[in-house]
Amino acid sequence: MHVEVRGLNKKFGDFQAVRDVEFAIGKGQLIGLLGPSGGGKTSILRMLAGLEKPDSGDILFHGRRVNDLPPQERGIGFVFQNYALFKHMTVADNIAFGLQVKKWPKPKIKERIAELVELTGLAGFEKRFPHQLSGGQRQRVAFARALAPEPQLLLLDEPFAAIDAKIRHELRSWLREMIDRLGITSIFVTHDQDEAIEVADEIMIISKGKVEQKGTPWEIYKNPQTPFVASFIGESTVIEDIASLKGFEAAASWPGTKGLIRPEYIEVGKENEFILLSATEAGRVSHVHFRGSEWLVEVQVGEIKLVTYRSLEKKVLQPGEEVRVLVHRAYLFNDNDNWVMENKLKEDPLPVHI
Amino acid sequence: MHVEVRGLNKKFGDFQAVRDVEFAIGKGQLIGLLGPSGGGKTSILRMLAGLEKPDSGDILFHGRRVNDLPPQERGIGFVFQNYALFKHMTVADNIAFGLQVKKWPKPKIKERIAELVELTGLAGFEKRFPHQLSGGQRQRVAFARALAPEPQLLLLDEPFAAIDAKIRHELRSWLREMIDRLGITSIFVTHDQDEAIEVADEIMIISKGKVEQKGTPWEIYKNPQTPFVASFIGESTVIEDIASLKGFEAAASWPGTKGLIRPEYIEVGKENEFILLSATEAGRVSHVHFRGSEWLVEVQVGEIKLVTYRSLEKKVLQPGEEVRVLVHRAYLFNDNDNWVMENKLKEDPLPVHI
Amino acid sequence: GGGNGGAGQASPGSAGGGKGSVTLVIGAYSVAKDALQEIMPEFREEWKQKTGQDVKFQESYDASGTQARAIAGGFEADVAVLSMEGDIDKVEKAGLIKNDWRSGPDGGMITRSIVVMGTRAGNPLGIRDFDDLTKPGVKVLYPNPDTSGGAQWDINAIYGAGLKESEDKTGAKDPAAAKTFLAAVHRNVESMDKSGRASMAAFEYGVGDVIVTYENELLARIAQGVKYDVVTPSRTILIENPAAVVDVNADKHGVRAAADAFVAFLHGEKAQEIFAKQGFRPIAADVAAEWQSKFPQPKELFDIGYLGGWDEVRSTLYSSRGVWYQVQAGR
Amino acid sequence: MTNMLQNRWWSWGFRSAILLYFILLIVFPIIGIYGQSLTNGWAALVDNLTEPIAWKSVLLTAKLALFATIINILIGTMAGWVLIRYRFPGRSLLNSMVDLPFALPTAVVGLMMLLLLGPRSEVGHWADSLGFTILFHEPAIVVAMVFVTFPFVIRAVQPLLEEMDASEEEAAYTLGASRAKTFFRVILPAMVPGIMSGAMLAFSRALAEFGAVVLVAGNIPGRTLVASVYIYGQIESDNPAGAAAVSVLLLTFSFLVLWLVSYVQSRRTGR
Amino acid sequence: MKALWITLTFIVFALLLGIPVVRIAGGAWDDGWSGFAAGLSRPEAVHALMMTGLIVVIVTAVNALFGVMLALYLVRAKWLGTQLKRIMNSIVDLPFAVSPVIGGLMIVLLLGPDTALGSLLNKAGVPIVYALPGMVIATLFVTFPLIVREVMPVLQEIGDQQEEAAHLLGAYAWTTFWRVTWPSIRWSVVYGVVLTVARTLGEFGAVLVVSGNIINKTQTATTLVYEDVENFNLTAANAVALVLAACSIGLLLFMEWAKSRKAS
Ligand SMILES: Nc1ncnc2c1ncn2[C@@H]1O[C@H](COP(=O)(O)OP(=O)(O)OP(=O)(O)O)[C@@H](O)[C@H]1O
Ligand SMILES: Nc1ncnc2c1ncn2[C@@H]1O[C@H](COP(=O)(O)OP(=O)(O)OP(=O)(O)O)[C@@H](O)[C@H]1O
């Protein structure tokens, strides 16, 4: 389904929850909605689904205005943030509901339930009632229920928040596969950036009811259009006095400009690990943490505290150790403008990737 | 509070949700509960809190058996997985509840509310009712409510599942700080491994109602005691025919042994990037994805598909490109035993870290 | 059967007489129930013999005023048996009674009674007359004249007794003295129930020392084996209860003949006997003579005419700011 | 599309049917009463209302109905709670008895009260010895009102308790709240809509109750005459306008109270 | 604590309900079984009980349908403005604030044979007042608030998310109601129905006014009892009252049984 939204606004009382939201989504695309809590993501989904009336603005499916279409006729699958399972129905009945409404033949319904139950790892729980399930199991039922009728448009409000990484991964791949196979358009809200980046064709960053940026993960990462997006996506440290860092002295010519540096913009190591020693700063390791598959290293460079990662395979740094720090680039921004600045001292023979 | 659990069992009908669980937690520790959905994490917390009666087993706080103590007297803070906010109270009233119960003086309550509201980013929402909040906002209220009375033991059931990375990060550090300051013992359930690894003193992996392993993140990562833990923690690929990989031929002497390889065990690159070329395999890049701050690279080595990460700073690999693959180590396991095997061909001068 | 069909719709083809059956709808006041239910079979028999027609009765019993209003409001009763002429007047005013019912035998009345007092067995408080009701500590029961026709008779009796007394003393009717007398009695009233029967029930369950009510009510209770003393006051009122054919309904249902016959039957000997047995004072002269000894004669018996007739009573006593109102409001 | 049309028609039909029913069955007769009260014009209405016997009866009724409602809120909440939350022998029998006061004809109810509270009963004696009479005084009216409105609060509270989510309660426990505190701060507020619903019904019904009250009230104007008996008297004495006037007073009063309650409730919960 | 509350409840029930019922039962048995049987086997008693039964069935069915629908609208409908809803909400209870006598009178005045509508219907052979239709209408009026008031708080408590989920799965109002809403409000409807039945069994004032109380025709069980009481026929009155009480208790015991059977 091709989805388009124009000038969407929604107020709750005096509180403007959604503000002039506009976007268009091509058929078969998977869009990730990212944004701070309370940003308006759920509200947007609810309006798309027809559960909430926009104060103004148009919602178009396939170019047809659907503002006045009741939810039943929008052909939507919705995974609610708080699941909204039918309390009085078993897992199987919950999943079957949409199919029964669509008058699927009984054997086909049974088959579909079996398939979804299997997929969501709920085999053996078909006869349970929601209150007899764990949080994650409930969420999986909600997911299965929404997907069962293979809707044209899927709206998923944090569908995996309560599910462990492994099952989440499986469901995600299956979702991706199904979407591709059936050409379903999907929008999913997530707080997990990695998840959004991994599965979404495009990401939409929502904050304070507005769409801050929409684009492929790579675009958003490479070229964040607002400081908000830059600081929201990935990890980062904001540095007030960016001009004091080696290679970024030029930044001084724009007063009031700050720098934002991501861990992956930085390399730390002993002197022998660098070819371009001249571009590095001297620093001192202040903290080393284990971070699952890497070390997280905090280094102090003069007044500035920087954070970066270091492979487990490399020599372990100790707190207090003197190291060299290479800052590849920084994201500079001031009130009017924002841009990426490469380390001027780096004469990397390779083309700049980022 | 020192918490000890012995031989805990819980059945729901015929279903054994918790099975012979035993552990001890020192005062002031922060324990992360990790495990697949439906594993029994919530059930364990509920028994600790006194909301569910164990079928058998003892729960000891400070060495005193509390099985028969009602929840009110256990001095516990509990963040419910589904928030369980008081629907008819405002945000402020929700947070104040525990303090009023404890008969805090009014001005102190007000102060505390202000502090927590500020911390959880809910300033301006004090007068709202839960149904007027977004999912993440609700969760933050639940968090603030549980923490307000500074309980001796904190049980947090996925307290950050619905909150974006930024706020989550802040709350996490604040939680850590408060715990350290007040010596609060805490157990928190999470599906986010990075989170568990980052903040927890120790991690407990729960699966099918059993404690699979308990230890520091580093211990669990380095020395998973069961294949389940090895495959559950981090990302990994299981390889049936591990002996076919260069450097792991010795594995053939244990028939039925499989290998588990994590992305960070593997390095890919062009030939010139390796010193020990002899230890590398030839492979062909099959996929390259952007993964937030790295490239995810899938390479095909003979029959085996391996997954690894590659820094954004390095030369971008293209699908189809011929590369070299170095597998540093593998985690081997069979029905009886499991151990880590280093690549025998690698003559790394550095000591083995993992 | 069920409840379909309008009230008082007689079975078709009943008009002709001779064959089939006829249904008479009786709207009566509650107190008359026992007597009427004894009379009806008698009438049925007689009518059958006379015409060969079966009479079926549909009966409704309710407080007299309520019944009158129901009939006026569309309850299609063929015969109205009510506790006072005023209530028949209501029906007449609604245009349902066309003939001059008062011109019938006995002035349209079928029974008589008087207002008396009932006390507990043995008359422990030594009540002899209405005067004794004003004594402090005597708990008096009479119903509410707003809702009960019987109560109006009771109030009329007390008020009239006061009037009579003033007349006996001063030679002239003194409404003010009568009102004072009524007010003095009213002060001792424990409860004003909604009907004579409710008042009687309360008395029966131990409430109050004296009940002011119809003589026939008390006699009927005593006949049932309840032990009361009937105290006949020296001055009291004669009650007359009317019955009339509701012409419009009777004609509509085509039961004119039977209805007329029934009313006539009520005046007849058989019915009068039954009424007398139930405690009513018979109106038919011969039956009355026969029962004479059974009913003590009060010293001074006056009728509604003494108070100026029902119209006068309604306007002086029961009008919105009338005597009764003033007594209640304590003015 | 036909499906959609059908649905539209259906829902439209349902809406109109309900609204029509509501208007015809409820609103119409009520408007009728207002109309009736004005048959003799405004002045007559004012006259009827400023009549001391009339407004005193209304005041008395309102006061006693309020009493009865409060009593019912207390025992109804308790009984509703006990019947849903506790399991004990005899529970379902008690639960089945709740509606009795409705099913019993009011005439019998009044009679029973006459018997049970009257001068010949133990209670009557006992009260007499304490120096007050129950029957034909305010206590009897309150008892009658409590009796005939007994089921309302219980029945409104019960389904709410059954549907209530247990986790709020658990949350209160973990925050250290005792059972009593949890009940008053967490459970009770959730029960409030039900209690209110029941209380409003009980109050309205108590205002208008006739059959059971009339037998035990005494009905002495200015002292023990309640509004419904006054209304009945006015009807019987052929003054329907006066009856309607008092009814209108009760109705308006009732309406205002109900409106206020629903307003306050919506303010309190933000819904 | 628990024991205290249970004891208190027992006491309240015993005082308020137990004693009267025992008294009534005792009264019905004053003359032994024969008196009880005679009281019930009178043709007018049989007819009155049947009449009451008929009214109960009609009134309960109609009010259950319309009551539940109206409750749904008052809680959920967005097409009714908040203010209008609030006003309607307050009107719902008003039939209770109307003295049944005047309620009945209104029906007589509005639909009696003298009114335009009444005479029209009368001509069409459907007399309203002093016949079954009027009694049904009066009872409908009098019992209207019960089900609405039972259902509304529960609808509020359960929220609308499950219904939204059903809408999104393509279920229209009807399906949503039956499959999703109904299971949650079922018990409140049951309680409302039980109350309605009980109230209908016991309704007196309004019915008395509109029925004309014609023996064997429009007399209901309650008006019969009233008449029996008036005529000091207490055994019969108690016998009929006992039957009504037993119906109410029996209905609830049946519901409880059905519920426990479903639960197990
Ligand atoms: N019914 C309501 N009344 C008042 N404010 C509301 C209501 N519903 C939502 N809001 C407010 O609107 C804003 C947007 O809410 P929404 O649920 O869309 O956020 P969200 O982006 O989904 O957040 P989260 O990630 O926490 O779920 C929030 O600040 C919330 O408090
Ligand atoms: N009341 C109940 N009746 C029956 N089974 C139950 C009940 N509560 C929980 N279970 C089952 O017990 C198991 C453990 O549940 P629990 O809620 O402890 O899991 P969990 O580890 O918290 O999972 P999640 O991460 O999904 O929240 C689950 O399989 C669940 O289905």
Ligand SMILES: [Mg+2]
């Ligand atoms: Mg949300």
Ligand SMILES: [Mg+2]
């Ligand atoms: Mg859980």
Ligand SMILES: O=S(=O)([O-])[O-]
């Ligand atoms: O029934 S009476 O109207 O006579 O009281």
